[in-house]
């Protein structure tokens with residue numbers, strides 16, 4: 290038998306060596322820092338001077354909107370709150386030419402400026418996608434052009450600015466009895482932001498995601514050119530930009546396809562405890578002809594006893610009814626469906 294220490298070391302050898310190596314290597318950077326401090330200082334000076342050169346050259350641009358170099362911390366935050374890359378400037382564009390001349394200018398200075406550019410919609414990304422480290426963030430909601438314009442007719446559409454919120458588009462198009470075909474669940478997102486991803490909700494099984502429901506885009510390219518693109522015109526750019534995470538150009542205008550807005554909607558939620566039955570039903574519904582107008586499935590962690598805040602046809606406070614949905618804290622699955630109808634069809638909706 291050895292001492293308690295040697296027996297501890299034998300049993301925890303890997304742990305001991307890990308701790309030892311961590312302690313050992315943690316001493317080294319002190320020496321290395323002596324060298325790197327100098328280069329860090331030089332880099333800091335260079336960065337500082339590059340950054341003031343950049344500020345100076347950006348300030349010289351003639352714009353309808355303006356640049357901000359102060360109080361721009363918000364542009365280093367997003368919904369994910371994990372990544373915080375600080376820009377050196379935020380552009381508040383008032384016109385498309387503000388965006389185009391800024392990008393042209395940065396392109397012309399070349400890579401020496403180290404300026405990157407990111408469009409920012411409503412900043413609801415999770416991983417810093419709309420941030421630009423030491424670069425220029427373009428605050429898209431301040432671009433109020435073109436003014437939203439609804440075109441009625443056989444193939445109705447609306448022309449909107451890339452910085453427009455979907456909720457505003459809904460309000461405007463409803464005035465004409467129309468609405469976009471494909472949505473996201475949450476509507477306080479910008480057109481440019483969701484078209485740079487996909488834009489998915491319960492209509493996607495019927496109409497495709499939002500990027501499938503766009504007739505035309507106006508885009509500022511990486512060289513600062515303003516191009517119109519569609520399936521027929523500059524098709525590569527069109528397909529690159531849709532779902533392109535802002536890497537192929539900046540959407541300044543989008544032509545969104547519309548349809549008659551439903552007058553009434555029957556909304557149903559169905560709960561499942563079995564995943565396989567839930568997916569079987571969902572697949573059945575999305576593949577059958579003329580079933581629902583909206584179908585979405587999601588997972589619920591039923592921590593607080595059932596769905597107390599749900600609007601529902603049963604009373605969650607009624608112990609008998611609520612007990613039917615008791616999942617003992619296990620995961621539940623939900624199919625959410627909607628059927629559109631006209632007021633004169635209300636009587637037959639239950640049957641349908």
Ligand SMILES: Cc1cc2nc3c(=O)[nH]c(=O)nc-3n(C[C@H](O)[C@H](O)[C@H](O)COP(=O)(O)OP(=O)(O)OC[C@H]3O[C@@H](n4cnc5c(N)ncnc54)[C@H](O)[C@@H]3O)c2cc1C
Nearest residue numbers: 410411412413414451473474479481482485488489535540
């Ligand atoms: C609460 C919440 C609910 C959500 N619900 C849904 C949902 O139901 N369905 C769904 O599909 N997604 C949903 N999302 C995800 C959302 O669609 C994306 O995060 C989307 O990018 C957010 O839009 P935004 O306007 O905030 O864009 P930002 O986060 O500002 O930008 C997103 C990306 O698009 C780029 N970009 C922004 N504007 C432009 C432009 N004009 N031209 C080119 N590139 C641009 C940015 O550089 C960045 O890469 C949700 C997110 C949150 C936080």
